[in-house]
Amino acid sequence: MAGEREVTAWRPRVPGVAEVFHARFTEYAYPMHVHEAWTLLIVDAGAVRYDLDRHEHGTPHDTVSLLPPHVPHNGSPATPDGFRKRVLYLDGSRLGDELIGPAVDTPDLRDPVLRLRVGQLHSALARPGDELEAESRLTLVAGMLRHHLGHRAAEPYERRDPVLARELRELLDARVLDGISLEEAGRLLHAHPAHLVRAFSGAYGIAPHQYLMSRRVGRARGLLLDGLAPGAVASATGFYDQAHLTRHFKKLVGVTPGRYRSRAR
Structure with a gap:
């Protein structure tokens, strides 16, 4: 008996997101496999057990799991009723290779705020037209992941930057109809996307999206x-x-x- 299997997948128009994958499985077990992308996983019901680098791990409800690329892992239900999960596959532009080692050592992150932010990111990715919000949320989630994995110095900038905030506001004002991605805004203003979000929010009390x-x-x-x-x-x-x-x-x-x-x- 194959058990219950429900899958939804799509590729959003958000830089850095290779795939969004939502699934509900009761009996299905993944064999050992690898991904080229980072796997960012949250479980909404039940739990998943998996092996990564020959160590067993689990995903209770309040956990965010980050599995690095090219490292074999498997997965199977840890409860009789199976599990329901939401997954993002992120390319290397969001998380660098220097985080692979720390992620192998500590793939499961117990952080309710991070868990909430990842859920909000999934909600934004599911709404066509809200790509700027999704990109903003992804940028902040990536920063939180780097912080958890010990790379606090990966983004050496101050939160407040009123000049940059004003420049981004002027850019948004000029692109109200067509919109703009954080990636493009970062290129035009010579700033990291996460810096743009923090500078704008710090100056105006509202996110760019x-x-x-x-x-x-x-x-x-x-x-x-x-x-x-x-x-x-x-x-x-x-x-x-x-x-x-x-x-x-x-x-x-x-x-x-x-x-x-x-x-x-």
């Missing part, structure tokens, strides 16, 4: 007051689709775009 969405919602309000239909407003203000507009509009304004338009004077 939140700022961009609030600018788009502001433009949407004006077009709705002009009488445009929500679908047309979504495409005119940089949202992925009408559902994307509705989600962010309701979050910031408290009502849907359609209701806002119908109640306008």
Whole structure:
């Protein structure tokens, strides 16, 4: 009997993420295998047991597991009901080879805040149009992983940088409709993406993706007051689709775009 198997996988438009993989297994056991990418794993139900570098490990609910590339490992359910997991496969642009040794020694990280952040990252990756938010969350998660593995000096910069924060704000203002990735912003402003997020959030009390969405919602309000239909407003203000507009509009304004338009004077 093969047991229950449910799998969802996709490749998001977020630099550094090779694949997102969500699975529910009851009896299936992975044989020994390797990945070219880093494996960032959280378990939402049940538990997984696995062998890495000839040592047995487990993944209770509050654990974030980071398995390095090219190191053999397997995996099987550790409970009778199996497990439900969410996995990110990250390429070397997010985590360098210098972390492979520490990750082999300590693959399971007990940190509730990191666990929460990885879950939020998965949620952002599942929403088309929220790639900047996903990239921002991934950048901060990668920094937390490096911190856990003892590479605190991997990003030698101060949190506050008002000049850089202003430059990023001006760049976001100029790209409200088309948007911009942190990777591109980093190239244009000659700064590490994580530095961009921390500098902007420290200066303005809001993350770059939140700022961009609030600018788009502001433009949407004006077009709705002009009488445009929500679908047309979504495409005119940089949202992925009408559902994307509705989600962010309701979050910031408290009502849907359609209701806002119908109640306008």
